[in-house]
Amino acid sequence: MCGIVGLFIKAPELEQDLGRLLSGMLETMSDRGPDSAGFAIYGSDKADLVKLTLSHSDPAALERVAGALDAHLGYPAERTIRSNHLIVSVRRADEETARAFATAAGLRLVGAGKRMEIFKEVGLPIRVAEQFGLSGMSGTHGIGHTRMATESAVTTKGAHPFSTGRDQCLVHNGSLSNHNSVRRELTREGLSFETENDSEVAAGYLTWRMREGASLREALENSLKALDGFYTFVVGTENGFAVLRDPVSCKPAVMAETKDYVAFGSEYRALSGLPGIESAHIFEPEPAKVYAWERA
Incomplete structure (x- = not known):
């Protein structure tokens, strides 16, 4: 229905x-x-930034991966954690790198965009x-x-x-x-x-x-x-x-x-x-x- x-x-x-x-x-x-x-x-939205909505069954994993992603990218990405979803904003040029890193770390990509957040x-x-x-x-x-x-x-x-x-x-x-x-x-x-x-x-x-x-x-x-x-x-x-x-x-x-x-x-x-x-x-x-x- x-x-x-x-x-x-x-x-x-x-x-x-x-x-x-x-x-x-x-x-x-x-x-x-x-x-x-x-x-x-x-x-x-912010110019030249892309939001990635990521999720994991263990909310604690989101903070760990977000910190590791900062080190991987070489700058602190803006982020918000809501329960078991993470919204992280990365530079447009780093979008594919961030996607690959997050998914390799066990996070699931829910959506991506300049303005969209999905829960x-x-x-x-x-x-x-x-x-x-x-x-x-x-x-x-x-x-x-x-x-x-x-x-x-x-x-x-x-x-x-x-x-x-x-x-x-x-x-x-x-x-x-x-x-x-x-x-x-x-x-x-x-x-x-x-x-x-x-x-x-x-x-x-x-x-x-x-x-x-x-x-x-x-x-x-x-x-x-x-x-x-x-x-x-x-x-x-x-x-x-x-x-x-x-x-x-x-x-x-x-x-x-x-x-x-x-x-x-x-x-x-x-x-x-x-x-x-x-x-x-x-x-x-x-x-x-x-x-x-x-x-x-």
Whole structure:
């Protein structure tokens, strides 16, 4: 079943409330996905730095590897540890070196980008949000997911969002029927996958199309032909987020837009606690139509 949410902030004064609002939306979707949860936050960035989100089952290992990484790079990298996830900012020229060092030391790369930070874990959504301190985070936009596992095991790796490209991630409600054949095609194109989850394939397809020069909108439009099944996608990028439903619109979806924000939820109740919701433009996204918003 699963529940997905997204929030794009238009008004700068609301950016400090992004995490608090997204946390409430995520908690409301708990009964649609109590197995695991995750979210991506697009916050501040610094010129020439790339954020790597890394994880390890033993939080103590994160501090040890972070210290060793500083010595390896020759400078102290900015870092934040939230439970069993480490966010480390390295110079763009050192990104591949840092990735290789961290993974060789046993850490798992969850995502990378100038602005994106991803957190996900097994457990009830409210506990996952509290574990990583979502309510205290700020930023311009974020997406989240509560998972009810159907086609694959309940694991941290299998939780959403899935990220296969820099500053790009995807959450998905539904099921793809041809994900194995698409996975084989993308593997031949040089992409690699960590899980058997069909949602990771969807994320990979968008990454591949965008690497080939397509815009996010074009990549999503192409996915309507390439990905077969019933689904709703919510996609985050460095500058915004987008929504796409399959041509039949099999899965529930509702959106709200005001002068201050755009919000998405699998059900209206996920949006009911947002400020000004009583005067928002509420609508159901049309089938096979891409909806996208970006920062100016």
